[in-house]
Amino acid sequence: MILFRPDEKIIAVYRRHPVTLIFEIAPLVLFALVIIAGALFGGVFIPAKFSVLYPLILFLAVFFLHLFWIAAFIMLADFFLDVWILTNQRVIAVEQKSLFSRVVSECSLSKIQDTSIEIHGFIPTILHYGNLTVRTASEHQDFIFKNVARPNFISEEIARTAKEFAGAEQLKQTI
């Protein structure tokens, strides 16, 4: 759970590009389809001599399908819980490393120095997704928005919000 400040406004919430999730889940779906096909065709083509084993095969098929179901949702959890939030005051990065392993970091917009975009490969180039690195004045870490859609647009949005934040801070000091 992320606690926002009373005067904080969420500008945007970014996640990885959905195609990265499809690439992760596709092998699992393929294996699941092979298991379903095997279990269904097994009932038709299994020799009469081995028919006594069919319920056992069916049970094992359901067991493995259940494991795949859970694995697929672990991948979905990883996808949905990896999130980068841009507010009018800071950038919050929530990274689900694995189950029960989570890193939440934040950085004030005043500490952002510059950004860089990395797009490698044919599919990321066609679908416009890649890594956006936000360099900060903090020596601890940079923020990496991994495989986000339209990183150049996000970079501009961060720059614009940081500028507005700096302007608001200056106004506060003047008053």
Next chain:
Amino acid sequence: MQAAALFLYLIAVVILLAGTATVFYHFYKFSAGGGHRALVFVFVAGSAFLFLAGFAAFASINWEAILDFIKNNNDFISPR
């Protein structure tokens, strides 16, 4: 044989329940930037269906017949 199978089945159920609970906990506890209630509902419904299907498949296994099949098709064991 049946008792051993039931024991293995219970272990499998515990593993699957632990996996289901872990995924549910992560979605429920750590959701950020929008709810995932529909996704959680699909997950729980799918899990419940697979638990029922698994139970039905397990209940339909005839362990005596499988034991006979193994005995009758193994040269090292004399057939009944």
